[in-house]
């Protein structure tokens with residue numbers, strides 16, 4: 276029979292008597308022939324650790340203290356509010372027998388670029404968290420006969436070849452709590468802004484199954500963006516996934532941010548996940564949200580460009596897990612992933628370092644699954660399950676407007692529609708630069724209020740007609756009156772859809788503007804004045820006809836009589852406006 280080597284580490288060499296006490300246990304587990312090896316470790320005062328092959332037994336003072344702390348924590352959790360805790364804790368201490376914790380340990384083989392390969396941990400599972408010597412955590416991503424591939428969360432400089440790794444037996448989770456609202460956290464859920472440490476209420480698994488079909492109900496409530504061009508034509512419902520796609524610097528983040536601002540007072544929790552962005556842009560965004568009073572209901576999860584690929588890879592999943600915590604409590608959640616193209620790039624880097632085979636554009640084969648399992652977790656839960664919802668606004672950056680590239684097509688096929696932002700529109704001053712022809716929302720219509728549906732009516736169609744006519748008449752100079760009128764009307768509509776940043780329009784405001792516009796109310800107003808006149812119109816209605824505004828907001832419907840009232844009151848305002856213009860000139 277072969278000999279079994281038992282390595283004992285402690286500050287003092289164990290006596291023969293101490294060794295003989297260990298023998299029955301060791302013989303039972305590992306056989307008769309035990310050979311002891313002693314290694315001096317001055318840190319292990321008042322305890323020892325023992326290694327047998329890949330098994331690790333921790334009998335150090337820290338480990339025992341941790342056990343006792345855990346036991347006490349459980350007692351405190353179980354105790355009712357009126358219990359006197361001191362006797363309970365004392366009882367625990369009197370009856371406490373420390374357990375020898377058996378663990379498997381592995382050895383780091385190679386390390387670099389946030390990836391470590393580990394040998395020896397035969398039973399580790401995919402997605403399990405490992406703890407490296409020095410405290411760095413890692414997640415198992417590759418399992419092979421030769422060893423484990425592990426991504427590291429945090430600074431890998433303390434991990435060296437040959438250092439030891441412990442299993443935890445747990446899948447990765449993020450700490451969650453109500454206190455996270457208003458804070459900026461990293462991809463692991465720990466606060467990185469000024470302020471106190473966030474005490475976790477519990478941990479949510481980073482990778483979780485999406486709610487099943489029976490747990491859901493269909494999307495039925497609007498998630499208003501406050502942007503006229505989106506709410507009228509491409510409405511988003513609570514629980515929907517709507518992609519925001521466009522080239523760089525076309526106002527993608529601005530659309531998401533305006534949507535967050537518009538959730539003020541609507542009891543929606545917003546989670547903004549920044550992936551691979553400049554830390555300064557994220558700081559600026561946080562400051563703007565704070566200035567506008569939107570940070571109270573917002574959480575920013577930030578894995579900036581300087582973070583390692585593994586941190587950027589898990590950031591959206593952490594954001595999603597935090598969202599699930601609120602959704603399961605019956606709350607409505609809005610998540611923004613800014614942006615998933617950088618997420619895919621981080622995943623590609625990580626996969627290549629893990630030596631997975633590259634596929635199209637060097638992305639690994641499972642890059643579709645990477646995003647589909649993330650976005651599938653958006654849901655509108657049934658009333659039986661609390662009725663919470665989680666809406667996702669993923670953002671994707673295209674190169675030169677190419678929506679048929681690999682990652683954009685993947686994500687377009689996973690989402691329920693896309694808002695396509697175009698550089699040429701953006702530079703011509705049409706902001707938000709929504710391309711009306713290429714944008715679509717596949718379920719939002721079901722969530723749009725009846726009033727909005729009636730008001731928006733044929734807006735899309737009329738804009739399409741205008742675009743076609745504009746192209747058609749580009750080169751001809753003499754146009755007949757009807758065509759000229761049609762073009763002027765279309766131009767007016769396009770102007771109406773321009774909207775400054777940070778100025779969301781309320782639901783009743785949008786309905787009033789649309790009803791007026793479809794009744795050709797803005798025809799004759801100089802193009803440059805249109806946005807201002809529309810704004811004035813909303814304010815006029817709030818003073819002159821507050822009953823109409825509140826009925827629109829509460830009932831969400833509009834009958835023919837109300838529609839004609841709106842047109843009549845709008846006429847009043849527009850006539851006043853024309854008069855004052857004439858007087859000025």
Ligand code: ATP
Pocket residue numbers: 521522523524525526527528529530672706707774775776
């Ligand atoms: P990136 O690709 O760098 O992430 P992006 O597509 O997210 O860019 P934003 O950062 O949102 O674009 O916007 C780019 C610029 O356009 C910003 O300076 C912003 O202030 C401006 N902008 C965006 N939307 C509007 C708007 N509706 N009105 C006026 N300016 C706008």
Ligand code: MG
Pocket residue numbers: 527528529613
């Ligand atoms: Mg952006």
